[in-house]
Amino acid sequence: PSISPRYLLDNYLDSLPIPLNYEEENEKMKFSLAIGALLASSVAAFAPSAVAPQTTALAGFSSSVFEPVEVTLAETTETIVKGGRDLFPLLPKAFDGIKNIGVIGWGSQAPAQAQNLRDSFEEIGAEIKVSIGLREGSSSFEEAKECGFSEEADTLGEMYKVIGDSDLVILLISDAAQAKLYKKVFAAMKPGATLGLSHGFLLGYLDSINETFPEDMDVIAVCPKGMGPSVRRLYEQGKEVNGAGINASFGVHQNVSGKATDLALGWGVALGSPFMFETTLRSEYCSDIYGERGILLGAVHGIVESLFRRYVRQGMTPEQAFTESSESITGNIVKIISTQGIKAVYDGLSGDDKKVFEKAYSASYKPSKEILQEIYDEVSSGNEIRTVIMQGDRTDKFPVGKIDGTYTWQVGEEVRANRDEDAIPMNPFTAGVYVATMMAQCDVLLEAGHPYSEVINESVIEAVDSLCPYMHYRGIAFMVDNCSFTAKTGSRKWAPRFDYILEQLAYTAVDNGVATNEELISDFTSHRIHGA
Numbered sequence: 389p390s391i392s393p394r395y396l397l398d399n400y401l402d403s404l405p406i407p408l409n410y411e412e413e414n415e416k417m418k419f420s421l422a423i424g425a426l427l428a429s430s431v432a433a434f435a436p437s438a439v440a441p442q443t444t445a446l447a448g449f450s451s452s453v454f455e456p457v458e459v460t461l462a463e464t465t466e467t468i469v470k471g472g473r474d475l476f477p478l479l480p481k482a483f484d485g486i487k488n489i490g491v492i493g494w495g496s497q498a499p500a501q502a503q504n505l506r507d508s509f510e511e512i513g514a515e516i517k518v519s520i521g522l523r524e525g526s527s528s529f530e531e532a533k534e535c536g537f538s539e540e541a542d543t544l545g546e547m548y549k550v551i552g553d554s555d556l557v558i559l560l561i562s563d564a565a566q567a568k569l570y571k572k573v574f575a576a577m578k579p580g581a582t583l584g585l586s587h588g589f590l591l592g593y594l595d596s597i598n599e600t601f602p603e604d605m606d607v608i609a610v611c612p613k614g615m616g617p618s619v620r621r622l623y624e625q626g627k628e629v630n631g632a633g634i635n636a637s638f639g640v641h642q643n644v645s646g647k648a649t650d651l652a653l654g655w656g657v658a659l660g661s662p663f664m665f666e667t668t669l670r671s672e673y674c675s676d677i678y679g680e681r682g683i684l685l686g687a688v689h690g691i692v693e694s695l696f697r698r699y700v701r702q703g704m705t706p707e708q709a710f711t712e713s714s715e716s717i718t719g720n721i722v723k724i725i726s727t728q729g730i731k732a733v734y735d736g737l738s739g740d741d742k743k744v745f746e747k748a749y750s751a752s753y754k755p756s757k758e759i760l761q762e763i764y765d766e767v768s769s770g771n772e773i774r775t776v777i778m779q780g781d782r783t784d785k786f787p788v789g790k791i792d793g794t795y796t797w798q799v800g801e802e803v804r805a806n807r808d809e810d811a812i813p814m815n816p817f818t819a820g821v822y823v824a825t826m827m828a829q830c831d832v833l834l835e836a837g838h839p840y841s842e843v844i845n846e847s848v849i850e851a852v853d854s855l856c857p858y859m860h861y862r863g864i865a866f867m868v869d870n871c872s873f874t875a876k877t878g879s880r881k882w883a884p885r886f887d888y889i890l891e892q893l894a895y896t897a898v899d900n901g902v903a904t905n906e907e908l909i910s911d912f913t914s915h916r917i918h919g920a
Contacts, residue, residue, distance in 0.1 A: 449640075449666050453482045453650045454657070461840040462920035469664045471657045472630050476512050482654025483516055483556075484647065486582075490554030492521040492547050492573075493561035494528035497586050497612065500620035501558065501659060503535055507623075508658040519543045521550030551576040556651070558584040563874045564780045567593045574602050582606040582651060588673030589874065591641065593777065595670070596770030607641040608652040609669050611676075612659060613845055614854060623660035633660035637667040637842070665841050675838060678767045679846035681878040682760050682829045683822075684855055685871065688717065689864055689879055690886025691821055696796045698895055706799045712815045714800060718860035719812040721819050722852040730826065730848065731918045733819050741816040743904075748820025749912065750905040751897040755889045757828035763882060764832050772878065779877045788876065790869045797865035804863065821890065823912075826851070830917055840920040848917075 448467040449456060454475065456467045491502040498520070506518040520532045524546050537544040551557050557577055559566060566573075570590060577583065583605055585591075594600055601607050612619045614634040626632035636659065638652040656664040680686065692714045699709035724733050737745055766772040779788075791797065829847045834840075859867050868879050 449649055451650055451653055453478050454653050461844075462916040464839055466839055466841055467666060469653050469656070471633065471661045471664060473511075473626060473660075474630060475657045476508055479508060479512060479654050479658055480514050480516075482650045482657070483514070484650075485645075486516060486555045486651070488554045489516060489518045489556045489558065490521050490550040491518060491558045491560060492551060493559070493565075494520065494522055494526070494532055495560060495562065496616035497619065498558075498560040498616070499531070499535055500616040500618075500623070501560065501586070501612075502537070503620060504623045504659045505655075506536070508660075517543060519545065519550050519554070521545060521547035521554075523547060548572065548576045552578055554578075554581060556582045556584055556655075558586070558655075559590070560586060562872065563587065563589040563593075564777065566590045567777055570594075574605075577605065579604070580645075582608060582645075582648065584652075584655065585609045585669065586611050587676065588639075588669035588671070589677070589773070591669040592673040592677070592767075592770065592773045596773050601642060603642070604644060606643055606645050606648040606651070607669070608648050608655070609639040609641065609667075609672060610636050610652055610655045610659065610661075610664075611638070611667070611672055612636045612661065613850065619659060626660050631662045633662045635663045635665070636661040637665050637672060639667045639669050639672060641669045667842065671838065671842070673773075674764070674768050674836075675833060675842050675846045677772060677874065677878065678760075678764050678833070679829070679850065680871075680875045681763045681767075681772070681882045683826045683847055684851050685868065685875055686763075686879040686882035687756065687760075687825050687829070687886045688822070688851075688856070688859070689868055689883035690888075691818075691825060691890065692717065692864060693796055693883070694887045694890045694895070695818055695821065696799075698891075706795075707803055710796065710799045710803045712813060713818055714864060715803060715807070715812050715860075716815040716818045717822050718856045718864070719807075719809065720814050721822055722856040724814075725826075725848065726852040729918055730823060731913065731915075733814075733823055734913065736814070737816055737819075741814075744816040745820040745823075746904045746909050747898050748817045748894075749824040750820075750908050751894040751902065752821045752824040752890060753828050753905075753908055753912075755893040756825040756886065757832065759882065759885050759889055760825075760829050760832045762885075764836060768836075775881070776874050776877050780873065788873075788880075790865075791880070792863070792865035792869055794865075797863060800863050800865070821894070825886070827912060827915065827917075830915075834917075840917065844917065844920055 448458075451469070454469045456469055458465050458467055489505060491498050491505070502518055502520055509516045509518070520537045520543065522528050522532065522544075529544065532544050539545060551573060554577075557573070559573060561569070566589065570593075574583075583601065585607070586609065588609060588611075591601075612634045613636060614622075619634045622633045636656045638656050640648045640652055643649065653664060695713035696706075696709050699712050700706060704712065721733055724736065734742070734745055763772070766775075826847060830843050833843045833847065855867065868876060868883075871879070
């Protein structure tokens, strides 16, 4: 039997270590989140910029090993592969010619992916070795040994040696480290080896400097839609219930051997992904980097800052203002979206509350969309990736500070310490602003040619089932201060823009009595995304 694609959050760690310097190969994102398997992403072709070359339109894919199936989302058809442990016997054929896999790095994804791959091969008796490659002297050697990898068994070693010995190199070092070290990685790979990625950032960086991957290698991506600990936890659940796991998107960027699609799908199956959706590396990095600067992180940060000040000005106590802004989002609104859908937030309101939602939504949608469109343009042009790299180059002189010392987030600490979950309100104004921004983010992606599976993942499910629950537990500021360098840089850059434009355009429109835009409300209530 298969299980529901969403799992309840069941525990958290008490703390997260601060990520290492951007040059380190591991961003120690030790979230122990038992989050739901997120809807994976796939995408049709779009032209991200004048800098980045266009992708080839995706018209479905074929496989000589696995059986693709078609699914319909909002009257659009996409091709997927359903995973499951019953497909494990097909892995030797999918990994034809692969004897050694090198997982490079030890951050959020690497421990999970390496262990899942190793365990899947052992379960079926496949003679495929999985090894971990780390920097010489890395403190992560001990952690890798605790997970069963060792130098004695030749499954743990210096990263460039492991790269040189591997038929499939799964590069899971940090984004900035990939940009810094990619030439040495490519040079170390043996002829005929395949490069595997779990994020399209490296392609985005190469696009931004007008470089490409070496033409003689296969380049594939498998991108699990959840944090590494979730990938591992749900894989282990899958040993008891077939179908447990984290969904993944996959993409084939270069297919010199003609076997790249089957290998990518096999990789996803071996990780335990119950569903795999096709994407492209370029589409993946555009939607992913865009999403974390929007409603996933940057936008929600800016929304809460602006609403907190607004509510204090209106006479609320600081504690009440934080509860009606941040707590209302992370402890009430997203729970409704997660279980019932976006429109259920609106449908659950009545009378004056519904009118307040409409005013807030009407006033906030276009200002938020203005910033979101700018973010998308900056990401797809390569400008945002260059920003991340330049920021990394400045960190020695200007270390990245924290935001959690400001008044808003200090009040939040007190509110969380005295929280009554059953008393968290549904503030209709807060809901209108948040939902308007979420819908604007969806629309920017849809207008750029992204299909519903990717839009829903990057703008809805990842927000409400993964990030906001953690923000509710530890705080939005804590999430910003402890996320990856790429996400942190983007959130700190764009959150103030959301804050300012909502303050300057949206809230003033409401206060000045600007009439609700009934067309925007109609567009929202009839949006096809609700059916997807």
